[in-house]
Amino acid sequence: MEKTIIINIGNTIIHIEESAYELLKAYLNEVKQYFANHADDLEIVTDIENRIAELLTEQLEEQKKKVVDAGNVNFVIGQMGRVQDFDNAEATTEEEPVVNASFQAQPTGKKLYRDMDERVIAGVCAGIAHYLDFDVKWIRLAAVLTVFLGGTGILVYALLWIIMPKATSRIEKMEMKGEPANLQGFQKNLDEELQAVRERLSEANKHAQPVFARLGNFIGEFVEWLGRFISGTGQVIFKLIAIVIVIFGVLFLLGLIVGVAAFQGFWDASIYEYFPFSIVNEGNRGVILFSAFIVCFIPVLALVLFSIRVAFGKQAINKTLSFALLIIWLAGAAAVGYQAAKISSEFKQHAELTQTTELKTLPTYIIDIDKSKYFSREDSIAYHIDANQKNQVVVDDFEDGPFVSPNNIRININKSENGVSRIVQKYESQGKTFRSALQNAQNISYSYSSKDASLVFNPRFQLRKGTIWRNQEVWINLEVPVGTKLVIKRDAYRYVNNYGTWDCDDKESDSNDYSTWIMTDDGLKCVAQLKEEAVQKKKLNQELIDLEAMKKSKVADTIYQDSVSNRIREVKQELGINVDENQ
Amino acid sequence: MIAENTQTQMRKGILEYCVLSIIARGEIYASDIIAELRSAKLLVVEGTLYPLLTRLKNNGLLSYNWVESTSGPPRKYYTLTEAGKGILSQLDQTWQELAYAVGISQKGANS
Numbered sequence: 001m002e003k004t005i006i007i008n009i010g011n012t013i014i015h016i017e018e019s020a021y022e023l024l025k026a027y028l029n030e031v032k033q034y035f036a037n038h039a040d041d042l043e044i045v046t047d048i049e050n051r052i053a054e055l056l057t058e059q060l061e062e063q064k065k066k067v068v069d070a071g072n073v074n075f076v077i078g079q080m081g082r083v084q085d086f087d088n089a090e091a092t093t094e095e096e097p098v099v100n101a102s103f104q105a106q107p108t109g110k111k112l113y114r115d116m117d118e119r120v121i122a123g124v125c126a127g128i129a130h131y132l133d134f135d136v137k138w139i140r141l142a143a144v145l146t147v148f149l150g151g152t153g154i155l156v157y158a159l160l161w162i163i164m165p166k167a168t169s170r171i172e173k174m175e176m177k178g179e180p181a182n183l184q185g186f187q188k189n190l191d192e193e194l195q196a197v198r199e200r201l202s203e204a205n206k207h208a209q210p211v212f213a214r215l216g217n218f219i220g221e222f223v224e225w226l227g228r229f230i231s232g233t234g235q236v237i238f239k240l241i242a243i244v245i246v247i248f249g250v251l252f253l254l255g256l257i258v259g260v261a262a263f264q265g266f267w268d269a270s271i272y273e274y275f276p277f278s279i280v281n282e283g284n285r286g287v288i289l290f291s292a293f294i295v296c297f298i299p300v301l302a303l304v305l306f307s308i309r310v311a312f313g314k315q316a317i318n319k320t321l322s323f324a325l326l327i328i329w330l331a332g333a334a335a336v337g338y339q340a341a342k343i344s345s346e347f348k349q350h351a352e353l354t355q356t357t358e359l360k361t362l363p364t365y366i367i368d369i370d371k372s373k374y375f376s377r378e379d380s381i382a383y384h385i386d387a388n389q390k391n392q393v394v395v396d397d398f399e400d401g402p403f404v405s406p407n408n409i410r411i412n413i414n415k416s417e418n419g420v421s422r423i424v425q426k427y428e429s430q431g432k433t434f435r436s437a438l439q440n441a442q443n444i445s446y447s448y449s450s451k452d453a454s455l456v457f458n459p460r461f462q463l464r465k466g467t468i469w470r471n472q473e474v475w476i477n478l479e480v481p482v483g484t485k486l487v488i489k490r491d492a493y494r495y496v497n498n499y500g501t502w503d504c505d506d507k508e509s510d511s512n513d514y515s516t517w518i519m520t521d522d523g524l525k526c527v528a529q530l531k532e533e534a535v536q537k538k539k540l541n542q543e544l545i546d547l548e549a550m551k552k553s554k555v556a557d558t559i560y561q562d563s564v565s566n567r568i569r570e571v572k573q574e575l576g577i578n579v580d581e582n583q
Numbered sequence: 584m585i586a587e588n589t590q591t592q593m594r595k596g597i598l599e600y601c602v603l604s605i606i607a608r609g610e611i612y613a614s615d616i617i618a619e620l621r622s623a624k625l626l627v628v629e630g631t632l633y634p635l636l637t638r639l640k641n642n643g644l645l646s647y648n649w650v651e652s653t654s655g656p657p658r659k660y661y662t663l664t665e666a667g668k669g670i671l672s673q674l675d676q677t678w679q680e681l682a683y684a685v686g687i688s689q690k691g692a693n694s
Contacts, residue, residue, distance in 0.1 A: 010656045011656045012656050031630065035634070038634065039641075040634070040637045040638070040641060043637050044633045044634050044637050047613070047633040047636070047637070047659070048630060048633055050656050050658075050659075051613065051614065051629065051633075053656055054614070054652070054656065054658075079628070079629050080628060080629045080630040081628020081629060081630040081631060082628075082630075083630070085628045085630070085631070086628070086630050086631050086634075
């Protein structure tokens with residue numbers, strides 16, 4: 001059984017078997033190619049086709065068949081002769097001028113095509129190499145280098161990819177390489193032959209192909225290339241990435257194990273004195289450390305195992321084990337969550353503890369900060385501070401490092417209602433219950449010194465040994481009667497609340513390391529600012545007197561009167577004198 | 584190779600003359616021309632004839648009529664034009680001269 005095709009050749013309808021059809025088609029294409037440069041190609045080919053039709057019809061009648069088979073076609077070809085046989089007899093064609101326009105477009109020069117056979121991405125470089133007669137590797141090198149010029153290379157490549165047609169047919173490939181399109185050189189390969197003719201006939205259309213259609217081709221090709229890339233070159237890159245992940249992952253895991261061991265073993269005692277580890281209760285430290293370890297360790301382990309699988313194509317771990325790992329991780333996460341909740345519950349209650357100390361009533365107090373660090377006995381030994389050397393001062397830096405729990409004091413300065421100067425120390429803390437919160441507050445150790453007029457505060461409070469950080473705070477409330485002067489040293493500025501201390505520097509003498517304040521009925525005031533305000537007020541008063549005088553001088557001039565009145569009103573407003581609107 | 588080339592050249596010239604001579608005998612169909620040429624052992628394949636006929640026609644030596652055929656498409660029947668006849672008589676003369684030249688060349692003028 002064979003598929004039959006109905007063809008119209010030389011105005012005759014003929015049934016022909018598919019294989020015979022292909023044979024005939026190839027032969028006719030060969031003939032067309034041969035006569036392509038001939039002046040009367042159409043007529044000659046028509047004559048030949050008519051004759052073929054006649055021969056086939058005759059044969060069908062002779063053999064009493066209905067369908068042409070390959071044998072018939074071969075007979076016809078034998079009768080008509082192959083193109084190679086034409087050469088011997090027909091030399092005159094060479095003398096004739098080539099007129100046919102559609103087949104004349106056979107440039108001897110090269111054409112720019114993308115070489116799909118030697119491509120790496122889309123054959124752009126190879127095509128350019130053919131066109132310029134360069135070795136393709138130099139073109140590729142140049143292309144790679146231009147990529148580093150701000151990525152212009154990628155853009156140019158994409159553009160060329162869109163603009164340059166790809167060389168698919170034999171003729172295009174020949175044109176690309178600058179070989180003469182030698183028709184006799186065509187292979188007899190059936191498919192290739194058919195393809196070539198089809199391409200050539202559609203050549204005119206192809207060059208007029210709209211840009212967006214090419215863009216569509218480009219996108220399709222790009223996706224195809226991406227697919228090839230991911231399965232080919234990309235896989236290599238992924239594997240390399242995976243190997244890098246495996247190496248660093250393993251290093252990280254080892255680091256984690258060592259770190260935890262160090263935490264648990266070597267640093268055990270002192271690490272928990274540092275913030276934020278100081279939050280953790282003593283009893284729970286092991287549990288938290290272990291669960292935190294699991295929570296960090298297992299995802300990294302999973303990543304490493306996955307990368308091993310990508311890199312080496314082997315499953316490094318079976319399903320049960322990975323499921324077990326997941327369970328362990330969930331357990332670890334739950335433990336961490338539970339502990340976090342438990343710790344945060346210890347901040348639930350709030351307790352305050354106040355301690356009031358009365359001061360000698362003095363007209364002036366000096367507020368200063370003791371920069372020297374407070375050391376406990378143990379610290380002194382640990383830091384090798386020799387007690388024999390007198391007058392030795394260790395100066396604390398003021399910065400809050402990452403591992404220092406927030407333990408700065410705050411100073412408030414208020415008006416004393418009963419005319420007595422006093423210091424109220426307020427210790428605050430959180431805790432799970434009020435009782436524990438109060439206990440935590442009691443465990444704050446803080447000291448200041450008052451000697452005559454000077455009040456020297458420690459910038460930080462300490463927690464007694466064994467106390468954990470529960471957001472402890474120390475507030476110093478200094479209460480002084482109205483009229484009391486306060487000299488605040490510059491070191492203390494940062495601890496004094498809400499008074500714009502930095503703005504109160506005496507503008508005339510900038511070198512002072514203090515500012516002077518005075519307690520008024522309205523609260524604490526900067527003396528320098530008060531002075532300035534007084535000067536300003538005096539100026540305005542003087543202006544007011546001047547203006548009143550001016551107003552009386554030119555009664556007739558209404559415009560002048562108006563402007564003076566306006567100014568008077570402004571000045572009065574600034575002075576705080578009540579202005580009657582009716583005036 | 585040289586022999587082949589010469590043979591081809593000879594055949595080519597004579598083929599054209601023969602085709603004109605065959606058509607001069609009366610209106611004739613292309614495949615009949617081929618049959619005659621075959622029997623004269625001058626032409627092997629049919630494909631060669633069509634370009635030749637087309638060229639002769641374009642030069643005004645031939646004309647053709649479409650004649651209905653019983654066994655297929657209409658056929659082109661070729662005849663000589665007046666110009667063709669003129670050329671043919673010239674060619675006849677040339678052939679006589681050539682035959683004489685060849686005869687003389689082969690046998691010598693005196694024989």
